[in-house]
Amino acid sequence: MSPAGGRGTADDPYDVIGLGFGPSNIALAIAAQEIAPDRSCLFLERSPDTRWHEGMLIDGARMQISFLKDLVSLRNLASPFTFLQYEKAKGRLEKFVNLAEFRPTRLEFQDYLRWVAAQFSGVVRYRTAVREVTPVRDDDGALSLFRVTAADTASGEIVEYHARNLVHALGGVPRVPETVTTGPTVVHSSAFLSTIPKTFTDHERDWEFVVAGDGQSAGEIAYYLLDRYRNAGVHLVLPGYSLRATDNNPFANEQFFEANADDFQARDEANRRDYAGSLRTTNYGVVEEGFLDELYRLVYADEVRGRTRFVVHDGSRLTRAEDDGAGVRIGVDSRFGRGSSELRADGLVLATGYRRELDPAMYGDVLPYLRTDAAGRPVVSREHRVCTTGELACGLYVQGFAEATHGLGDTLLSLLPFRSKQIITAIAKDGGSLARTFSPAQDDTATLLELIERCGSGTLVSAGPGEFPSATRLPLVLDRGRGRHGVLFGQLDRADPRLAALTGGKVLAVFRPDVTRAGTPASIDVRGGLRLVTDQDRCPGGAVGLEIEIEALSADRTESERQS
Numbered sequence: 001m002s003p004a005g006g007r008g009t010a011d012d013p014y015d016v017i018g019l020g021f022g023p024s025n026i027a028l029a030i031a032a033q034e035i036a037p038d039r040s041c042l043f044l045e046r047s048p049d050t051r052w053h054e055g056m057l058i059d060g061a062r063m064q065i066s067f068l069k070d071l072v073s074l075r076n077l078a079s080p081f082t083f084l085q086y087e088k089a090k091g092r093l094e095k096f097v098n099l100a101e102f103r104p105t106r107l108e109f110q111d112y113l114r115w116v117a118a119q120f121s122g123v124v125r126y127r128t129a130v131r132e133v134t135p136v137r138d139d140d141g142a143l144s145l146f147r148v149t150a151a152d153t154a155s156g157e158i159v160e161y162h163a164r165n166l167v168h169a170l171g172g173v174p175r176v177p178e179t180v181t182t183g184p185t186v187v188h189s190s191a192f193l194s195t196i197p198k199t200f201t202d203h204e205r206d207w208e209f210v211v212a213g214d215g216q217s218a219g220e221i222a223y224y225l226l227d228r229y230r231n232a233g234v235h236l237v238l239p240g241y242s243l244r245a246t247d248n249n250p251f252a253n254e255q256f257f258e259a260n261a262d263d264f265q266a267r268d269e270a271n272r273r274d275y276a277g278s279l280r281t282t283n284y285g286v287v288e289e290g291f292l293d294e295l296y297r298l299v300y301a302d303e304v305r306g307r308t309r310f311v312v313h314d315g316s317r318l319t320r321a322e323d324d325g326a327g328v329r330i331g332v333d334s335r336f337g338r339g340s341s342e343l344r345a346d347g348l349v350l351a352t353g354y355r356r357e358l359d360p361a362m363y364g365d366v367l368p369y370l371r372t373d374a375a376g377r378p379v380v381s382r383e384h385r386v387c388t389t390g391e392l393a394c395g396l397y398v399q400g401f402a403e404a405t406h407g408l409g410d411t412l413l414s415l416l417p418f419r420s421k422q423i424i425t426a427i428a429k430d431g432g433s434l435a436r437t438f439s440p441a442q443d444d445t446a447t448l449l450e451l452i453e454r455c456g457s458g459t460l461v462s463a464g465p466g467e468f469p470s471a472t473r474l475p476l477v478l479d480r481g482r483g484r485h486g487v488l489f490g491q492l493d494r495a496d497p498r499l500a501a502l503t504g505g506k507v508l509a510v511f512r513p514d515v516t517r518a519g520t521p522a523s524i525d526v527r528g529g530l531r532l533v534t535d536q537d538r539c540p541g542g543a544v545g546l547e548i549e550i551e552a553l554s555a556d557r558t559e560s561e562r563q564s
């Protein structure tokens with residue numbers, strides 16, 4: 001991945017600009033480095049450094065998934081950016097193992113994100129808030145580039161960058177009812193820690209707090225308020241009958257597998273809606289079961305002391321709220337026949353979740369070119385590219401904005417390693433700053449694989465850590481039955497000194513098909529992960545097998561096409 005440097009003009013655009021540098025685009029940066037290192041990338045991030053839901057980074061709050069669902073492990077266990085590599089780099093690996101804990105604290109996970117992000121600092125512009133995205137016409141009249149206008153949050157200076165592809169990963173927007181104005185006493189959960197402790201500094205007073213919502217945020221905030229303000233009352237306004245536990249049984253959890261995301265997408269729209277509805281309690285409006293028990297214990301301890309500080313308003317929704325100077329007046333509608341009522345409180349927290357949409361102020365010039373579904377949502381391809389009218393030729397990819405078609409995992413961490421691979425592979429396949437290749441009619445994976453199958457031998461190029469690249473020409477067989485594209489298999493003598501440079505990591509195999517045949521590319525590049533196979537059955541005679549899982553394919557055009 002090329003460093004940011006001084007590029008980004010319309011004449012020298014980036015291959016990829018990532019909007020936001022949270023978990024989704026940090027995972028993309030890793031995938032870009034590991035899968036398509038020749039693509040130029042830049043990431044724009046509003047914060048001064050990597051921050052992850054800071055407003056909810058409550059002391060002791062835990063991840064709801066295993067550390068193995070980090071940014072990369074499930075795609076590439078050998079990556080230097082795994083959570084375990086982080087533990088090792090921090091000198092805590094043995095202690096972490098000793099903890100026997102699958103779910104680290106959110107604080108530690110943020111530190112992991114920061115550790116990874118720091119290794120990509122050369123391709124990130126922090127304190128850079130994206131304002132506008134505009135398609136730009138090239139000399140042929142095609143809209144082949146995006147111009148991104150952004151403001152330096154410190155100086156206000158406006159900067160502009162151009163790119164062939166954008167990857168939008170700016171996250172959700174707090175869901176705040178229109179009738180509510182936020183301020184020091186009325187906050188969304190995303191601003192909880194940055195506001196409430198500063199407004200309510202006296203921890204002994206008998207404050208009255210209202211929390212609206214029934215998800216993990218509502219649970220954690222209710223616990224925090226009861227625990228840190230020992231004399232405060234907490235009213236929970238929730239739409240259902242009671243708080244509910246997250247359904248994280250292992251069968252339901254399989255929906256967050258890579259293959260099940262594919263399966264979800266293949267269903268028709270009505271079926272997808274039904275399926276997502278029935279699995280809603282795996283994520284939304286639910287609280288982790290063990291945490292619910294802790295909350296109940298806290299509430300029970302109060303009962304033992306003879307006081308009730310926690311009041312649940314079930315079947316209720318907050319409808320409005322305003323701070324009239326003497327406190328917050330909160331409108332509540334009950335669906336269990338209690339009608340409308342008003343609560344008065346010192347502070348209100350809206351743990352009401354997030355909505356995800358492309359901001360019309362940012363994308364006003366782009367929206368007319370996007371294909372939308374009946375509900376007005378952008379239609380998103382399997383590779384997470386927004387489908388556009390033919391006129392818009394540059395790629396807009398979205399991370400976390402396609403839950404309706406890609407399933408409940410779309411907004412979660414679980415699928416990041418796979419999604420980032422899909423996006424970067426699609427971008428690499430689509431071409432970029434390197435000379436674009438091959439005529440479009442033949443530019444498909446099946447054709448390239450057929451050509452490779454006929455080649456018989458290829459040249460492997462590999463560079464071990466700190467080594468000069470080494471090139472090895474050897475017979476390579478394509479086994480298409482394994483891997484997404486297939487696996488290349490070749491053999492080397494166990495004593496061959498080149499083995500050291502080839503061991504592990506990434507390799508490039510270059511095939512030269514018969515260029516005398518019209519329309520055949522001059523060469524085909526195969527990028528992939530290499531594994532050594534020592535199995536005697538597969539590698540007779542003291543040989544070592546080289547197994548290369550194909551991750552990306554591209555072709556260079558013939559000399560005659562190049563000249564024409």
Ligand code: NAP
Nearest residue numbers: 062063064212213214215216217284285317318351352353
């Ligand atoms: P959420 O799960 O979307 O829950 C928000 C709830 O608020 C919904 O059930 C919603 O009900 C309800 N709501 C909306 N408007 C309301 C109103 N006016 N009055 C009363 N209730 C209202 O949001 P979240 O709890 O912030 O969680 C979001 C994501 O972050 C989840 O994936 C969660 O697991 C994650 N999270 C993780 C942690 C952690 O890892 N420790 C901590 C916090 C959050 P309707 O949908 O019916 O409107």
